[in-house]
Amino acid sequence: MLCPYDAGRTAGDLKAIMEWMAMSKVIDLDKFREFFLTEVEEAYPEVERTDSLPEAIHKRAAEIGCYRLTLPVEYGGYGMSVTEYLPYLEASAEGPGVGRMLVHTTNGIWRPVHNFGNAEQRALLPKMGAGETVIAFALTEMTGGTGRDLKSVARREGDTWRLSGEKHLITWADRADWFLIVAATDDGSAKDSLTAFLIPRDIEGFEIDATQHTMGLHGTGHAFLRYKDMVVPDKYRLGEVGQGLEVALFFLDYSRVSLSTTMVGLAKRALDESVKFAKRRVTFGKPIATRAQMQTHLAMMHADIEAARYLVRHAAKLCEDGKDFTPQAATAKLFNLNMVGRVTDLALRVHGGWGYTREAPIERIYRDARGYWFEEGTAEIQQLVVARHVLETSAAA
Ligand SMILES: Cc1cc2nc3c(=O)[nH]c(=O)nc-3n(C[C@H](O)[C@H](O)[C@H](O)COP(=O)(O)OP(=O)(O)OC[C@H]3O[C@@H](n4cnc5c(N)ncnc54)[C@H](O)[C@@H]3O)c2cc1C
Structure with missing residues (x-):
């Protein structure tokens, strides 16, 4: 499955887009991350209580350009390529899951509408970028x-x-x-x-x-x-x-790259919380961060996250270069969903019993991570796609 929009980009386009982004005052990556780690985080008790998105968060997300990141310039978007976009998406996933879901879905769903839609259907996309329409x-x-x-x-x-x-x-x-x-x-x-x-x-x-x-x-x-x-x-x-299947897969193939990136962001947050806690928590006169077993946990988490990040960037690059990336997207999803499971398991263990309480951020992170088992296809379905690829392309095939 090719990713035609990204494949069609040229260096000249990029310059124009960067100028357009500067003109439209797109915020820098650190400020973008801050929105998810402060405003979305602060709104989260209300989100948990009502299980709904506060309108103010949706409006602020639209204001700072969350829904325009990859949307083509012709629809009022910033037209970022997949690899340009991944750091933003990863940053959004460091906060509560509702934030990354806003970024992930809007920056993916325009693709089938743009590719298969008629003029009336495509006319929805500028509104979606502005946060006025949700698909x-x-x-x-x-x-x-x-x-x-x-x-x-x-x-x-x-x-x-x-x-x-x-x-x-x-x-x-x-x-x-x-x-x-x-x-x-x-x-x-x-x-x-x-x-x-x-x-x-x-x-x-x-x-x-x-x-x-x-x-x-x-x-x-x-x-x-x-x-x-x-x-x-x-x-x-x-x-x-x-x-219909082509339309669905046009969304899902790309979306697996996108979703896998959010797993990296959430796992990074789990590691950051673990490091903070391990430095703070003192037992037998020493912070637990000084204990070899805890350091081993932190090192394993870090190695897993780094591997996952490079795996998903490989699939994103293939997508951007207009190459077939279906098996690599499924491979990234398969690896990353297991990675985020391992990392959040270890993070919970580092936190001890406190981590199992509602006061600890890791409690929410642990629950949010489990959605990945199912979202856009289970591990078993990714295994089918990857196994088919291996059987067809292995040297022994
Ligand atoms: C947070 C979240 C958000 C979601 N958002 C959306 C959304 O916006 N739109 C949408 O359409 N869906 C959405 N989903 C649904 C999600 O895509 C499905 O849950 C997922 O694809 C699995 O399908 P299922 O739930 O029907 O599982 P089932 O098909 O019931 O699977 C049950 C078990 O059987 C296994 N299984 C099923 N078929 C096979 C097979 N052929 N071979 C081997 N094993 C098999 C599965 O791997 C799984 O272990 C969302 C799910 C979650 C958790």
Whole structure:
């Protein structure tokens, strides 16, 4: 799978974009990080209590350009390439998960809309960059397996479709204005059985039940979606009939690189918290940071994080150079989700029993990290992709 926008960039474009960024006063990386470590962090008790995103945080995120980082300049974005963007994304993930989710989803979801959308659909993108429109991605079902096993169906009736089915675990569904929904439309002549739609929230017959509360990542607005014989005009179709899997993968392949970067940011925060605690906590007359076992934990965490960062940068570079990066994106996701598990496990151990209480930042970090087991595909699914690649490309193949 290629990443056409990034592949199309030239050195000349970059200069123009940098000038544009300077003009539009895009803040520097340290200031960007500070937003997530101060404003989002301070708002977090309210986020935990209400399990929703405070409007003030959404507005501030828009103000400082969180939703414009990779959005092409033609839509009012900064047009950063993937590798230019990764340090910003990593920084956003050092704060509560809700912050990185804002950056990660908005800087990914424009891609299928730009690539497959009609003029009306593309016109949503400047609004998304400004924080005036939110687009959610809806693939997962309770009743079907992700991919060709989807049970949502769309039947054509002249210029309209009838959509029936359900989705769940849809991030930002509590506030999204538009939903990218994938359903089965096998009409026999299409090259594949799935088709994508970009439908507005207020369409008749669309039920959004935002009562799905997750273990961590609070404030990210997950919901069940339900629709039965919902009438959807054909103008809401995204891409060709039968192109639904391609549309979904166009988002997911890139998104695995993006998500893997956020795992590095969260793991780095877990290490920073562990170092702080290990220097502060004194037992038997000495800070635990002086004990060999604790130092071994910190060293293992650091090595894991460094390896993960370089792995994801490799996949990002392939994406940017217009090369096939699907196996490397899956490899990065597979390694990094195990990495963030190991690092947050060790971090919790370094913190002792205090780390298991609500007062300790590591308690939230530990819960937020577990979302990665599932978000955009489980480890088992990444293993399938990586194994297929190994079997096809190994010297012994
Ligand atoms: C925080 C969070 C945010 C999310 N946001 C979104 C979103 O915005 N949009 C969206 O569409 N989805 C979203 N999801 C859903 C997520 O993409 C799915 O949970 C994930 O893809 C796994 O699918 P599932 O839950 O149906 O697991 P299941 O398919 O039920 O898997 C259960 C177990 O069976 C294994 N398994 C399943 N099929 C196979 C197979 N063929 N071979 C081997 N093992 C298999 C899995 O690996 C897993 O261990 C989100 C999930 C989380 C936790």
